[in-house]
Amino acid sequence: MDLIHEAMDEIEKKTCVRFQRLKSDHGVKNFVHFTATNPLGGCWSSVGMDTRRSQVMNLQKPECWDKGVILHELVHNIGFYHEHQRPDRDNYIDVLYRNVRPDIEAHQFSKFPPHKVVDTGIPYDLDSIMHYDTHAFGIVDETGHPLPTILQKPPNQAQMILPIWARPYLSPLDAAEINHIYAGECRKRADLEAKGLL
Numbered sequence: 001m002d003l004i005h006e007a008m009d010e011i012e013k014k015t016c017v018r019f020q021r022l023k024s025d026h027g028v029k030n031f032v033h034f035t036a037t038n039p040l041g042g043c044w045s046s047v048g049m050d051t052r053r054s055q056v057m058n059l060q061k062p063e064c065w066d067k068g069v070i071l072h073e074l075v076h077n078i079g080f081y082h083e084h085q086r087p088d089r090d091n092y093i094d095v096l097y098r099n100v101r102p103d104i105e106a107h108q109f110s111k112f113p114p115h116k117v118v119d120t121g122i123p124y125d126l127d128s129i130m131h132y133d134t135h136a137f138g139i140v141d142e143t144g145h146p147l148p149t150i151l152q153k154p155p156n157q158a159q160m161i162l163p164i165w166a167r168p169y170l171s172p173l174d175a176a177e178i179n180h181i182y183a184g185e186c187r188k189r190a191d192l193e194a195k196g197l198l
């Protein structure tokens, strides 16, 4: 199984979301178009469905070819932003903007205002596949030592948040959140299946 299917499998195993191979694009506008050689480079995805056009997800080879990274991008793809951008993140982490690489857009670390996000009531999750790690996009000091960009709040500052590639799984809270958001859609699908319409 290739890495994209392994990552999809992780989502299907733990949530009610299902991916479908597009059999024909006749009349279908909102599918996901995977690319691996976008001139912009990088690992990125549009967030959520666009009913008017296809979504693009770029997994540049070889740097994005990692199950955790692909899983992270797939979760963006199905509509989720970064965990460390939650409006309540300041209760759990400190973001050290001064250590963020200058070529990285700082808005990847900025907080969303509460009205921009859906509050599912699910607690903040440092283990989320959507949470950046301690040294994400950080600079190094003059001795080559990586500097942190995200620290847990005292007294847990020394506790590392692992890189996504080291934990290529949906956390239990990730799965709960996806199931919560998709509950209505999944119920609709189950009804259609029960009626033999799918």
Ligand SMILES: [Zn+2]
Pocket (backbone or CB within 6 Å): 072, 076, 082
């Ligand atoms: Zn991301």
